[in-house]
Amino acid sequence: MNKITSNLILVLVCFFHLSVFASVKFGKIEENTIDSQILGEGRELIVYLPAGYEDSKQKFPVLYVTDGDIQGSHTAGTLDFLAKFDLAPSMIVIGIVNPRNKRNEELTLTVKKEAQLDKLAGADRFLAFIEEEVIPLVKSRYRTLDYQALSGTSHGGQFAVNALIKRPNLFNGVIAISPSLYWNNNQLLDLTEEALKKGTLNGRLFISITNEEPTMTEPFQKLVELTKKYPSTNLNISIKKFSDETHDSTTLLGQYHGIKHLFLGWALPNTPQTLADLQLIYSSRSKLLGETMVIPEDRANGYGQWLQYLNRKDESLELFTWNRKTYPQSFNAHIALIKAYLHFNLTGAAKSAIEDAIKSINELSSKQKEELEGLLT
Structure with a gap:
């Protein structure tokens, strides 16, 4: 990598970092109580809304987190950091509280007796609570996309892996950190093997x-072997x-x-694009979230300037022209193309572009008009 290219990377990285720091916003936390018919009691939900939620009409993907009073806040903080640097999308985090005295009952699998085969219990019951009561409530109260994920520690x-098996189409992504796979004599491993065999x-x-007792690590290794056996x-x-x-500590x-991993391939490369x-990356993002996503104006300008510095004329002009067409009211999009x-x-194209900007920008200030006209002097 030559010195000029290295300097260009630093310029682009600094530009994106400065744009993040210049627009720092904080999310909002809300507490809700849901009266559950399935659980037969009220249950607390802690909702972490992403930065900018209240100032927009945008819809967001959702991440549901068990042990929400413990794991919700740091998860929301991690997402906030990743989203600010465009390494993952902004998400609504729903922290579902599991009271200490009911945690085992709600998050683990139950060995059913024959007389109980027609009744939901344990993790299956709590999964029904999330699917039939929590998710509809969240969708009705907040602006959500269809993309939803589940995380548990x-x-x-254990609950997260069980949810993946029992409701394979409910969550687009699942995070299972140090899962207690040993439960009920490795019951979940048998269920996982059956699901992997069927390809469901x-x-x-x-x-x-992490470094734990063999009780935890041995069934985990068996799960890894199953994923290799049934790819x-x-x-x-x-x-x-x-x-x-x-x-x-491993949860962090x-x-x-x-x-x-859930958003593998989301980040924009630190190389000329x-x-x-860029359209390929945003097409992939759109497919993942089920929502059309368009290259933001500042990203298009940033990469366009990078291509310009490299004297890749046709590619930079194509990107700047697309940006002006996509954001016709943006002064920055117009002026980047002119420059x-x-x-x-x-020069002739620049002059025509200046005339186009003056005509097309609805709220062009006198100072902006003067700046445009001064570009040719």
């Missing part, structure tokens, strides 16, 4: 473990082992790497 990780699982799964093209799996963490890293390159024309000594 320890017994919550899809979406993205992140599972992780699936429909289930994208990432497996991590955090050797320097404990069962309590697990959520970070888990979210990044053409219009076609590119001038950079490549296309």
Whole structure:
């Protein structure tokens, strides 16, 4: 990598970092109580709305987190950081509280007796609560996309894997951190093997473990072996082992790497990107979220300037022209194209672009008009 290219990377990185710091906003936390018919009691939900939620009409994907009073806040913070640097989308985080005295009952599998085969219990009952009561409530109260994910740690990780198996189309992505797979004599491993054999699982799964007792690590390794024995093209799996963490501390890293796996390929590369390159990335984002996503104006301008500095004339002009057409009321989009024309000594095109900007920008200030006209002097 030559010195000029290195300097260009630094310029682009600094530009994106400055744009983040210049627009720092904070999310909002809301507390809701849902009167559950399935659980037969009220249950607290802690809702973490992303930065900018209240100032827009945008819809957001949702991440549901068990043990929400413990795991919700740091998960929302991790997402906020990743989203600010465009490494993952902004998300609504729903922290579902599991009271300490009911946690085992709600998050773990139950061995059913014959007389109970027609009744939901344990993790299956709590999963029904989320599917039939929590998710509809969230969709009715907040602006949500259809994309939704689930994350859980320890017994919550067991619950997350069970949810993937029992409701393979309910969540687009699942994060299971240090899951208690040993429960009920490795019951969940048998269910997982059956599902992998049938090929019914899809979406993205992140599972992780740390330095723990063999009770935890041995069934985890068996799960890893099952995913290798029954590979699936429909289930994208990432497996991590955090050797320097404990069962309590591993959640912080697990959520970070888990979210990044759910949105693998989301980040924009720190290399020159053409219009076609960017459109491919945003097309992939749109497909993942089920919502059309368009290249933002500042991203198009940033990469257009990078291509301009590299004297890749046709590619930079194509990107700047697309940006002006897509954001016709943006002064920055117009002026970036004009400056590119001038950079490549296309004076006639620059003059026409200035005239176009003056005509098309509805609320053009006298100062902006003077700046445009001054570009040719």
